Amino acid sequence: MDPFLQYFDGTLCFGDKKRPLTNFVGTYSGPVYVYDLGSIGIRVKQMKRALPTADLYYAMKANSNLDVLSAIKKYGCGVDVVSLGEIHRALEAGFVPSDIVFSGVAKTEKEISQALDLSIHQFNIESIPELLRVARLAKENDLVAPVALRLNPNIDIKTHPFIATGLHENKFGMELSLLPQIEKVLKDNSASLSLVGISLHLGSQMLEFSGFRQALQLLVPIYQRLQLSYPNLRNFDIGGGLGIYYQEMDLQKENSLLREYAEVVKDELGKINARVQSEPGRWLVAHSGVLLTQIQYVKETTLKSFLVMDSGMNHLLRPALYDAYHSIIPLFHNSGRPIKLYDVVGPICESSDFFAKDRKLPEIREGEFLIIADAGAYGFSMASQYNLQELPKEVCI
Numbered sequence: 222m223d224p225f226l227q228y229f230d231g232t233l234c235f236g237d238k239k240r241p242l243t244n245f246v247g248t249y250s251g252p253v254y255v256y257d258l259g260s261i262g263i264r265v266k267q268m269k270r271a272l273p274t275a276d277l278y279y280a281m282k283a284n285s286n287l288d289v290l291s292a293i294k295k296y297g298c299g300v301d302v303v304s305l306g307e308i309h310r311a312l313e314a315g316f317v318p319s320d321i322v323f324s325g326v327a328k329t330e331k332e333i334s335q336a337l338d339l340s341i342h343q344f345n346i347e348s349i350p351e352l353l354r355v356a357r358l359a360k361e362n363d364l365v366a367p368v369a370l371r372l373n374p375n376i377d378i379k380t381h382p383f384i385a386t387g388l389h390e391n392k393f394g395m396e397l398s399l400l401p402q403i404e405k406v407l408k409d410n411s412a413s414l415s416l417v418g419i420s421l422h423l424g425s426q427m428l429e430f431s432g433f434r435q436a437l438q439l440l441v442p443i444y445q446r447l448q449l450s451y452p453n454l455r456n457f458d459i460g461g462g463l464g465i466y467y468q469e470m471d472l473q474k475e476n477s478l479l480r481e482y483a484e485v486v487k488d489e490l491g492k493i494n495a496r497v498q499s500e501p502g503r504w505l506v507a508h509s510g511v512l513l514t515q516i517q518y519v520k521e522t523t524l525k526s527f528l529v530m531d532s533g534m535n536h537l538l539r540p541a542l543y544d545a546y547h548s549i550i551p552l553f554h555n556s557g558r559p560i561k562l563y564d565v566v567g568p569i570c571e572s573s574d575f576f577a578k579d580r581k582l583p584e585i586r587e588g589e590f591l592i593i594a595d596a597g598a599y600g601f602s603m604a605s606q607y608n609l610q611e612l613p614k615e616v617c618i
């Protein structure tokens with residue numbers, strides 16, 4: 222059983238301090254994401270301990286809830302953002318501009334200009350046209366842009382194709398063969414561009430690290446060669462991507478995964494003259510969030526038993542988008558009931574609107590509640606109002 226979610230006296234309790242999730246039933250007026258800030262703090266500490274020389278820039282796209290962000294700031298992280306909206310949210314949460322790394326492939330003139338004005342820590346540059354645009358805007362405003370080159374080493378980390386970002390077929394980063402052209406732009410614009418880093422992000426949900434190691438081995442000599450010509454080059458940004466176990470949640474296994482990852486970083490970057498930056502998202506927040514949802518109908522057909530929920534792909538897109546697995550747990554322990562096979566589906570007019578198919582659960586009745594586990598990352602932040610359904614609420618404990 223998931224150590225973040227355990228039954229006590231038949232009631233499901235959640236988080237660091239094992240608070241009963243039944244507390245949210247009395248006031249229930251629709252699906253709600255519940256986040257446990259204490260367990261996020263524990264994860265940050267664990268990652269800092271494993272990567273003692275790295276600075277963490279939390280990838281806000283995983284969960285941009287204001288209280289979650291303020292807690293992460295308090296725990297001593299910076300933040301990785303991909304839009305002006307995320308920059309504003311970071312500032313609102315208490316981050317300062319020097320805490321901000323700006324990633325993303327489509328930075329607009331407005332976004333770049335505002336980030337330059339704020340004097341953020343680093344722009345992770347995804348293409349030569351973007352580098353030229355940043356140079357022009359910095360020059361027009363008499364500023365110097367701190368840039369890091371996001372390099373695409375064409376390495377497969379064996380994750381779902383929709384979250385792989387380090388292959389040449391992906392839109393992210395710049396191919397290594399472009400380095401001569403990139404360097405020409407840097408030289409031509411040396412008054413407005415300061416090369417402060419190189420960066421990579423190979424994708425998300427990495428559960429083995431041979432590709433990650435290979436990418437670091439490829440980039441280290443490039444970094445060292447560039448350092449000879451660019452005296453401000455100090456940051457080696459290793460991106461995010463450390464995976465978690467959704468299906469068989471096992472904290473010990475996850476901690477050894479973290480150690481293995483940290484070992485690769487230490488082996489490959491431990492001896493070079495670099496300030497290591499990491500951009501974790503999922504690993505810090507996924508287990509610390511659950512989605513509480515209510516069964517509207519139990520619908521039996523000749524082939525299936527459907528649990529029709531008041532929440533679906535509009536609130537948690539991952540199953541529809543990546544066929545992702547999330548544990549589903551009844552709020553109250555129903556040990557006396559027979560086990561049945563259910564499709565757990567939402568209200569949206571799409572057949573891809575499901576949380577699970579053919580999932581074994583104790584028999585469930587209309588009006589009862591289910592918890593969708595491990596929904597703290599890429600949950601609310603990907604939610605939509607499709608079909609003009611309301612967004613879920615968010616509560617922190």
Ligand SMILES: Cc1ncc(COP(=O)(O)O)c(C=O)c1O
Nearest residue numbers: 280422425461462500501502503
């Ligand atoms: C540039 C960048 N950094 C970091 C992350 C965070 O990845 P994860 O949540 O897998 O740690 C992402 C996620 O897509 C990303 O695009």
